[in-house]
Amino acid sequence: MPKQENTKQKIVEAAIDLIAEQGYKGASVRKIARAVGIRESAIYNHYENKEAILKSIIGQIFETPFEMKEIEEKAKRGKPFLREFIVAYKLVAFDKKKEKLFRVLINELFQNRALRESFLQEFHQKDIKRLSQAFFVMMQEGLIRSDDPMFMAQEFLAPLFYFRLQLSLTKIDKQSTTALSTIFERHVDFFWESVKIG
Amino acid sequence: MPKQENTKQKIVEAAIDLIAEQGYKGASVRKIARAVGIRESAIYNHYENKEAILKSIIGQIFETPFEMKEIEEKAKRGKPFLREFIVAYKLVAFDKKKEKLFRVLINELFQNRALRESFLQEFHQKDIKRLSQAFFVMMQEGLIRSDDPMFMAQEFLAPLFYFRLQLSLTKIDKQSTTALSTIFERHVDFFWESVKIG
DNA sequence: CCGTAAAAAGAACGTTTGTTCATATACAAA
DNA sequence: TTTGTATATGAACAAACGTTCTTTTTACGG
Numbered sequence: 001m002p003k004q005e006n007t008k009q010k011i012v013e014a015a016i017d018l019i020a021e022q023g024y025k026g027a028s029v030r031k032i033a034r035a036v037g038i039r040e041s042a043i044y045n046h047y048e049n050k051e052a053i054l055k056s057i058i059g060q061i062f063e064t065p066f067e068m069k070e071i072e073e074k075a076k077r078g079k080p081f082l083r084e085f086i087v088a089y090k091l092v093a094f095d096k097k098k099e100k101l102f103r104v105l106i107n108e109l110f111q112n113r114a115l116r117e118s119f120l121q122e123f124h125q126k127d128i129k130r131l132s133q134a135f136f137v138m139m140q141e142g143l144i145r146s147d148d149p150m151f152m153a154q155e156f157l158a159p160l161f162y163f164r165l166q167l168s169l170t171k172i173d174k175q176s177t178t179a180l181s182t183i184f185e186r187h188v189d190f191f192w193e194s195v196k197i198g
Numbered sequence: 199m200p201k202q203e204n205t206k207q208k209i210v211e212a213a214i215d216l217i218a219e220q221g222y223k224g225a226s227v228r229k230i231a232r233a234v235g236i237r238e239s240a241i242y243n244h245y246e247n248k249e250a251i252l253k254s255i256i257g258q259i260f261e262t263p264f265e266m267k268e269i270e271e272k273a274k275r276g277k278p279f280l281r282e283f284i285v286a287y288k289l290v291a292f293d294k295k296k297e298k299l300f301r302v303l304i305n306e307l308f309q310n311r312a313l314r315e316s317f318l319q320e321f322h323q324k325d326i327k328r329l330s331q332a333f334f335v336m337m338q339e340g341l342i343r344s345d346d347p348m349f350m351a352q353e354f355l356a357p358l359f360y361f362r363l364q365l366s367l368t369k370i371d372k373q374s375t376t377a378l379s380t381i382f383e384r385h386v387d388f389f390w391e392s393v394k395i396g
Numbered sequence: 397c398c399g400t401a402a403a404a405a406g407a408a409c410g411t412t413t414g415t416t417c418a419t420a421t422a423c424a425a426a
Numbered sequence: 427t428t429t430g431t432a433t434a435t436g437a438a439c440a441a442a443c444g445t446t447c448t449t450t451t452t453a454c455g456g
Contacts, residue, residue: 007403023309025223029444041446042404050444103308109367110301111221116367124364147388155388159356166322169307169314190345190353194392205433227414239416240434248414 008046010036012060015053020103024054024111054108058115061101062122068130075134078143079192082156085131086184093164093184102168128153144195152195159187206244208234210258213251218301222252222309252306256313259299260320266328273332276341277390280354283329284382291362291382300366326351342393350393357385 014035018027029050033040047053068074068088074081092098105123108115131153138144144152167180212233216225227248231238245251266272266286272279290296303321306313329351336342342350365378 020308023221023223025221026309028442030442038403039405040444041406044445045403106304107308110218110305110370111224113371116371120364120367145391147391151384151388155357155385158360159353161360162356166318169318172308173311173314186349187353190349193343193345223413226412228412236433237435238414239436242415243433 007036007038007042011043011046012053012056016057016060016097016100016104019054019057019107020100023107054112055114057101057104058112058118061105061115062118071130071134072137075137076141076143078138078141079188079196081134081138082188082192083185085134086160086188089160090184093167099168099171102164106165106168127157131156142197145197147195156191160184163187205234205236205240209241209244210251210254214255214258214295214298214302217252217255217305218298221305252310253312255299255302256306256310256316259303259313260316269328269332270335273335274339274341276336276339277386277394279332279336280386280390281383283332284358284386287358288382291365297366297369300362304363304366322355325355329354340395343395345393354389358382361385 011032014032015027018031018035021027029043030040032053033043036043043053047056068085074084093102105115105119109119110116128150132149135144135149135152135156139146139149163180163183167177170177170180209230212230213225216229216233219225227241228238230251231241234241241251245254266283272282291300303313303317307317308314326348330347333342333347333350333354337344337347361378361381365375368375368378
């Protein structure tokens, strides 16, 4: 049975499911194997050890979820740019796989140093830098009030993270998410009202 | 050696330390006992089982951190009220014990249903209701623009949570928190600029 | 059809886990 | 001083843990 790359992927996916639900410590090698349909010893044909599985998952968390081309150009339109950003953000937040990875992130944030650093740098800094660029353009165009673009980007993004967490928590217990479905758009409206000129 | 209530508290405190650092699964009964200076079997003289220790900790997480009297009255002053709120919030965020409990919260948020529900209700709803009351007054007084007070409260609080998480993460790896020390006040300034009238 | 190599199974290992139980010790009340 | 109770110990348990090893099964290239 050579070259069944399929299995390796199944292992990671089962691991994501389990770590999202029960954390890294709760996702035992035996549980992962059972979910895949193999014995625990077979896992080690694909990964050196349990830690290696986690490492591969952490890599996936920060794969660029969406990128925006021509930020400078689009930013000139003001609010529609933020709307577009939110659409992309919601796409990620509501994506099943990405949501699981989000849970893994929260679960292991305080246990895994590499995860922490990636979070503060990638997840955080990257989006902030991109957005601050856009806000800078909007200020130059006289669309929004003058302020520190970096801080403004942070103020725009921070609630998104919180809403995403709320969404994730609500979904677990299968509670209704209707109150949360429009919250992202409302945020854009509120924010634009906060910074727009005229 | 009857009535040494002291030990019971030592156990909880050691458990908080360990769960904050290594999560519930990582904080074994033996580790907790060793931290207290007793054997693992002695733990069971004070708590029925490991779960009972966690339950007692969860109770502490949502003990009202600070309460504000005369909200209606103070809210009329506008921005100074928000300043005061932030001072109280920072007091909690920078408190050593409370910070540990915050880590416990994040660590176990996805594992413990009771914790999730308390978070969404207490942590969230309670602060929001209180703040929305204040914003409602401010709107009546013509200090801030008219909007849904509940949503405005959410917009004010969400970044605080995110900043608190950032603070906690940064502290773990003993990185510099100077960039974060003034972020709470900057948030108030930004927010007030966003909603004030005139 | 056979040989090879990848992937699986199965058993075993040394630890650690949460919990129980019988026993010992210390202290307050009688 | 005796008795009772709260608290500690130390040994033991069954189960689960990550990992390693040997052996068997499988699939493909020659």
